[in-house]
Amino acid sequence: MIMFRFTKQINQNQELFLKFQNKYFIQDCNLLMEDKITSIITDDRIDEILHLNATKEELLVILNYIIMDYKKFQMTDKILLQSQKMQKLTLEECIANRFVYLFVPGVKNSMDSNSQKEVRYTYEPKDGKICKEKYRNGRKTESTEITFEQINKMLSSFNQSTGVFLSSKPNFAESKFIAPLLPQEEVAKREKVQVKGGQMLYVQQPRKNRPAFRNYTAEEVSKHNKPGDVWTVLNGKVYDITLYMDYHPGGVEKLMLGAGKDCTKLFNQFHSWVNGHAFLEQDYIGNLKH
Numbered sequence: 001m002i003m004f005r006f007t008k009q010i011n012q013n014q015e016l017f018l019k020f021q022n023k024y025f026i027q028d029c030n031l032l033m034e035d036k037i038t039s040i041i042t043d044d045r046i047d048e049i050l051h052l053n054a055t056k057e058e059l060l061v062i063l064n065y066i067i068m069d070y071k072k073f074q075m076t077d078k079i080l081l082q083s084q085k086m087q088k089l090t091l092e093e094c095i096a097n098r099f100v101y102l103f104v105p106g107v108k109n110s111m112d113s114n115s116q117k118e119v120r121y122t123y124e125p126k127d128g129k130i131c132k133e134k135y136r137n138g139r140k141t142e143s144t145e146i147t148f149e150q151i152n153k154m155l156s157s158f159n160q161s162t163g164v165f166l167s168s169k170p171n172f173a174e175s176k177f178i179a180p181l182l183p184q185e186e187v188a189k190r191e192k193v194q195v196k197g198g199q200m201l202y203v204q205q206p207r208k209n210r211p212a213f214r215n216y217t218a219e220e221v222s223k224h225n226k227p228g229d230v231w232t233v234l235n236g237k238v239y240d241i242t243l244y245m246d247y248h249p250g251g252v253e254k255l256m257l258g259a260g261k262d263c264t265k266l267f268n269q270f271h272s273w274v275n276g277h278a279f280l281e282q283d284y285i286g287n288l289k290h
């Protein structure tokens with residue numbers, strides 16, 4: 001089991017110092033083992049790459065993806081990869097050297113690398129795709145498959161200097177139907193609200209007056225934009241999210257921003273890692289007509 005392990009120190013300049021060290025560990029005790037898992041431990045979460053069958057290229061893409069996600073989450077581009085001797089390294093060199101430091105200046109020191117992280121992600125390359133799973137307090141909450149192509153696309157549209165996806169820029173020509181993005185400060189807050197009940201309760205709700213499954217125009221969708229009758233479009237699919245309103249961890253107010261609109265960009269601005277369809281499958285009422 002290989003652990004790429006970030007541990008953290010604070011230097012004199014109060015900079016967060018994540019040490020990414022490819023040593024051979026058994027999780028939580030420093031013993032040698034076989035190549036199995038690449039773990040990346042940061043402040044808020046632990047990322048594990050199950051890379052028994054992964055090529056170097058796949059490992060590189062996954063690491064890139066995690067670092068991008070971390071930049072996005074921390075709203076920073078200030079992550080530096082350095083060698084033991086403080087020389088700047090590329091990610092490729094890091095993988096080859098199997099020893100690298102990650103610097104994230106200006107982030108508060110809150111990590112205890114041994115403590116149980118609330119959020120854990122695992123990545124497993126399988127048949128040309130990556131199976132990404134999310135666990136919250138040990139319980140699996142999401143499972144998504146991402147292709148390498150999708151990741152490469154995301155990486156190329158990721159604006160390294162602002163931590164924002166370039167493709168998320170509002171297009172004013174279509175802005176009437178596309179829910180507008182929110183300022184970065186708002187995204188950084190990431191407040192969760194108290195929801196009515198769990199996903200199970202939402203799934204079990206009786207569904208009445210469900211419209212027929214068909215293709216809808218943007219205009220038709222836009223009429224369903226009031227509390228008690230809310231539709232939205234996510235990745236070309238139309239959902240009646242009236243019932244979901246009370247179960248959205250980000251709250252009703254945020255969800256209403258996508259009411260009667262295409263919320264895909266807004267959705268990705270806040271949580272591109274969430275598999276929206278998995279949550280809303282029951283309220284999938286059709287596709288958007290182009």
Ligand code: HEM
Nearest residue numbers: 190191192249250254255258263266267270271274276279
């Ligand atoms: C329409 C489909 C949507 C679904 C199925 C959905 C689902 C979710 C889920 C599952 C979470 C918890 C995420 C986690 O624990 O990592 C979440 C959180 C959140 N969502 Fe949404 N969401 C939707 C739309 C939106 C939109 C349009 C916004 C726009 C402003 C938004 C804003 C938020 C915020 C602020 C949080 C809390 C912070 C966070 O967990 O990052 N969501 N949503």
